Amino acid sequence: MTPKPPSPPPAPALPLRLVAQFRHLIHELGKFGVVGGAAYVVDLVIFNLLLSTTGWLTATVISTTVAATGAFIGNRYWTWRDRERSSLAREYLLYFFFNVVGLGISVGVLWLSHDVLGAVWPQLFQTRLADNVAKMLVGNAIASIFRFWAYRRFVFNGAPAAAPAPAQVG
Template sequence: MTGDPPGTPQTRPGLVRSLVERFGHLVRELSKFATVGGLAFLVDFALFNYLASGRGMPPVAAKTISTVIAATLAFLGNRFWTWRHRQRSHPAREYALFFFFNGVGLGIAVGCLAVSRYGLGAVWPSVFQTPLADNIASFIVGTGLGTLFRFWSYRRFVFVEAGTPAVPAPGHDPGSGA
């Protein structure tokens, strides 16, 4: 006897199995989403640094262009791999919503970059107006926050789950068989 009261998680052998059954699909979706996002991140990172450093483009413009291109690749990967099992709606609807939510995610990343470069950089230019600071603000902070938002919004609004029950009509009793 371990001293644990009966029914504690340590004495329930089916707890892990229950959790896997309940959240396994979410873990699989999150893994695929992370893979697609990781590839898009690499494209975004490389293109941003090429445009900002190699071509001398202003950092905010470079970030905007790199994110739009990476988002297009992410849409294709998520539509045809991450959430391929989900109900398909009109492609134009999915694409428009995907890019709308990517626009919000872009706003989060660009906002983090702008706060770092122009807000904090006005106070400490030698620290916050550097390529390293731009990359940290944009790719670590901005992309991290934007990724959380994107996963939630894509899953909730863009790639909807097949068979999601409709809201019953007022006065309808689901158990009545009518």
Template sequence: MTGDQPGAPQTRPGLIASLVDRFGHLVRELSKFATVGGLAFLVDFALFNYLASVRHFPPVTAKTISTVIAATMAFLGNRFWTWRHRQRSNPAREYGLFFFFNAVGLGIAVACLAISHYGLGRLWPGVFQTPLADNIASFIVGTGLGTLFRFWSYRRFVFVEAGTPPVPGTSHDRDPGA
């Protein structure tokens, strides 16, 4: 029995083609988002460590400054590359929402850093009040959680498919929140 007969199980190439048809656009968007985010992450990481270690800014101040600069780069990359295929709405609206959701993402990263540095650091200062601990809390835990939130919120609220009809057979037909 082959996957071409009615009622027969779908063959692996047919299953893969079906998955690519259904989720390929999402994988492409996620790949571009990750590339833009990776570059912004490098800027954020380098600037944070420069400000905190060389310029001796307090960790939360250094993180706030580095994130705002990296977010500006990320907005440009996401608007003009990741989601360039989506219809542009009001640029001021996009920019405002982008930075609002980035502020929430920043809040997630700063909260992780503050909990680690000031909360857990009171209990174990030699462990949690170190540059390594600050980097792990901020960039691994905080950025990881913030990135998940930002991808969802940018795709859902900032770079929307305004005026673009859903493609038949995609998840948009069944789940308006996708």
């Protein structure tokens, strides 16, 4: 009787295979989330400070611009630092363009809530809480999904830079 050959080790479970396959994307998404979380706090604080002295549209534009500039620095030098660089001007102009689109998404959601729904139910939708939920939660969530895709696809789209070769001894 011949011995039975050893069976191959079992394949990892599907979730583990997916994590291994998408590890780099998950890592980028995590970094993007940290940078975005910091930008979110900046945006939230500035937006609410400005709501006391100006209208919702002006507050939105100013707070988003300040937060997006900080996020550009974090994304360029941390989230996608391993990507090959194109010119700073090209990256910032594309980044700015996609932030304007993201701002349009947030403003659209806030306008729909504050002005459209607020015209019907002003006591519900024309409040500071409703404006914060519309812009800071719903609008930013939709805009963030768009921005992650756009930044990764168009702004920081260079191939990951090759790791330096190990030093030769000898």
